[in-house]
Amino acid sequence: MKLSAIRPIALVLSRELMITALLLLGVSFVVFIILFASPGDPFSMLLEGQMPSAEATDGVREAMGVSRSWSMQYLSWIAGMLTGNFGTSIRMGLPVLPEVVRVGLNTLILTVGSLIITLLIAVPIALYSAVRGMGKVSWFLTIFSYVISALPVFWLGYIVIYFFTHKLGLFPLAFGFSSGGQKYRWLYQLLPIFVLGVGNGTISEVIRFLRQEMGRVMVEDYIRTARAKGASVWKHAFKEGVLIPVTEIVASKIPFILGGAVIVEQVFNWPGMGRMAWQAAQDRDYPVIMGIAILAAVLVRMGSLFQSVVYVIVNPRASKE
Numbered sequence: 493m494k495l496s497a498i499r500p501i502a503l504v505l506s507r508e509l510m511i512t513a514l515l516l517l518g519v520s521f522v523v524f525i526i527l528f529a530s531p532g533d534p535f536s537m538l539l540e541g542q543m544p545s546a547e548a549t550d551g552v553r554e555a556m557g558v559s560r561s562w563s564m565q566y567l568s569w570i571a572g573m574l575t576g577n578f579g580t581s582i583r584m585g586l587p588v589l590p591e592v593v594r595v596g597l598n599t600l601i602l603t604v605g606s607l608i609i610t611l612l613i614a615v616p617i618a619l620y621s622a623v624r625g626m627g628k629v630s631w632f633l634t635i636f637s638y639v640i641s642a643l644p645v646f647w648l649g650y651i652v653i654y655f656f657t658h659k660l661g662l663f664p665l666a667f668g669f670s671s672g673g674q675k676y677r678w679l680y681q682l683l684p685i686f687v688l689g690v691g692n693g694t695i696s697e698v699i700r701f702l703r704q705e706m707g708r709v710m711v712e713d714y715i716r717t718a719r720a721k722g723a724s725v726w727k728h729a730f731k732e733g734v735l736i737p738v739t740e741i742v743a744s745k746i747p748f749i750l751g752g753a754v755i756v757e758q759v760f761n762w763p764g765m766g767r768m769a770w771q772a773a774q775d776r777d778y779p780v781i782m783g784i785a786i787l788a789a790v791l792v793r794m795g796s797l798f799q800s801v802v803y804v805i806v807n808p809r810a811s812k813e
Contacts, residue, residue: 504804505797512793516786517570523785524569527778528562569782578786579779583772592765592783599764600791602685602753607742609689613637614698615738621699622706622733637696645691645752649759652687684760692752694745701741702734709733736803743799746792 572579578588617637621630656679709715709729718727754766761767765784772780 501801501804504800508793508797508800512790512797515793516789519785519789520570520573520782521566523782524566525562527781528565530776569779573786578783581772581780582777583775583780584777588779588783592768592780592787595763595765595768596784596787596791598762599750599753599757599766601681602688602756602762602764603746603749603791605682605685606688606692606749606753609686610692610695610698611738611742613690614695615702615734618699618702619706619734622703622710634696634699637699640690641693641696643691645688645693646755646759648691649684649687649756652683653759656683684756684762687760688749688752688756692745692749694741694748697745698738698741702737705737706733739799739802743795746795750788750791 569579576589578592580586581588581591584591614637617630617633621634624630626634706729709732715729753764754769756762757764757766758770765787768780769784771777772784
């Protein structure tokens with residue numbers, strides 16, 4: 493790749509990384525303030541059901557750093573984060589970073605897989621509607637997309653579980669991520685991805701946005717010129733009519749899909765960030781909550797960064813805007 497092609501990408505990456513650093517700092521501060529202002533503290537969960545002495549209570553507070561001011565606690569956490577130390581889980585007694593990365597990979601698999609399912613359904617419908625117009629088939633496909641987008645993801649998950657356990661008898665009643673034999677293990681992992689891909693509520697929005705953008709591109713002068721010369725219309729329309737709109741809508745919907753992933757992980761016992769965050773909130777495991785919040789913000793920024801890089805590759809002049 494030529495230096496002239498790499499320079500715009502490097503410029504965008506450096507700018508986006510600086511924004512990401514400021515964003516993570518802001519997210520950590522807001523989440524920390526919310527946790528600090530919330531009623532109760534972690535030591536009350538550790539000593540729940542016990543009758544500790546005042547000395548024991550003060551000792552636990554001192555060990556956890558609760559006795560210090562909020563500013564000192566936050567600065568201490570920031571200093572540890574910069575060195576890769578996100579603290580120790582109060583409930584598990586394990587370092588936070590390896591545990592959060594482990595479940596984060598599972599959530600990443602669930603999220604990326606569901607996005608692929610969404611695009612496999614939405615993109616063909618949008619392209620067909622943009623090229624053929626809103627005929628009977630296009631109207632039927634559009635109404636179908638709106639119906640499945642309106643299905644609650646938790647309801648769809650329970651319907652899928654009921655169908656595969658009671659009707660097909662493939663899975664045991666104790667449904668879970670690691671249950672069942674090796675024969676159907678792939679299906680255990682595919683079902684949550686399919687449910688989130690269909691029930692994340694974004695299929696209809698992807699179709700509407702992509703159909704609008706593709707319809708706009710198809711009437712551009714350069715497309716008419718390509719059609720008159722007998723050149724491939726799809727080749728000329730792909731970047732501006734498909735690639736850029738798809739990356740834009742996907743990047744904007746990542747936070748909503750992560751929210752849906754929390755529900756799917758609970759329904760299917762998927763060992764991801766959503767389940768860990770829910771358990772950490774119940775236990776007031778503040779280090780784990782902070783770690784998950786930072787990782788979720790990183791995943792959202794990765795989507796935005798990917799969108800910016802794709803846009804600059806298609807239009808290098810955009811790096812100077």
